[in-house]
Amino acid sequence: MRELQSMLGVSRSVVMGLITAGFVTPARGPRNAYRFAFQDVVLLRTALILREANIPPRKIVSALSRLREELPDDLPLTGMRVSAVGSEVAVRTGPAQWNALTGQLLLDFEVAEIRGDVVFLDSKPARKNVANQADEWYELAEQLLASDPGGAEHAYRRAIALSPQPFYAAYVDLGALLCEMEARCKDALHVLDEALAHFPEDSVLHFNRAVALEELGRLREAEASYVRCLELNPSYADAHHNLAILLEKRGDSQGLVRHLNAYRRLTV
Secondary structure (H helix, E strand, O other): OHHHHHHHOOOHHHHHHHHHOOOOOOEEOHHHOEEOOHHHHHHHHHHHHHHHOOOOHHHHHHHHHHHHHHOOOOOOOOOOEEEEEOOEEEEEEOOEEEEOOOOOEOOOOOOOOOOOOOEOOOOOOOHHHHHHHHHHHHHHHHHHOOOOHHHHHHHHHHHHHHOOOOOHHHHHHHHHHHHHOOOOHHHHHHHHHHHHHHOOOOHHHHHHHHHHHHHOOOHHHHHHHHHHHHHHOOOOHHHHHHHHHHHHHOOOHHHHHHHHHHHHHHHO
16 A cells, blocks of 8 residues: 555545545455555556546546446456546547547547557656656566566566666566566567667676577577676676586586586585
8 A cells, every 4th residue: 555655646545535436446465455456556547647637536436437347357447548638538449539438439639649558648757757657667567576477567668668767677577577477588588688788798687688598499599698697797606507507408518517616616
């Protein structure tokens, strides 16, 4: 609850009011504490944005309740834009634009192009707030790692996109997350290559890249990435260990012994 209040910039009473109004039904954790999923955050923030646009609270509740009921389970408020048009709540899904309360198609208002999977009314924040928003998305990703890997991935990508400077921690964590997901190592490799364009001398990125390449069966490239990692940080014990095992697979017994001994020296 405290983390959500900080993220949304509102008091506990405001969040509780939104819960009571039925916008979200958070789960309960240890000691009956609230646990908010990624979609809960989307719904709550959307409600706050509509309220800031002077949409009457009753209309917000009705519009989002109807919206939630009519959407399929795999598309709550993701992949759409919810905004205020005058005193109405408007929704865009793909090319369709419609009134969230009546279902009537709306044809004559401008809707900003959707950028990414989740788009809020404030999708073009003031420059001075961009860094803070990137940090908030990163913190959200960290919270979602265990319960909602897909939501965590989205949040990491938003942090990277919003950060005014290359977001090292978000790149590292997103790459690791994708490599842990089944059949996502190619995506992880893409993220790590993008990160290395910004941080070419970082040993952790080269190590993670080697792991992704090894998972993809690209052993020669993986070996080169492990070697580069150790050139940058000769004390990287896990790189010595992984490279030793990789060289054993390739029949290089001398390399196996050399790197395994280095691993043992570093971990004793």
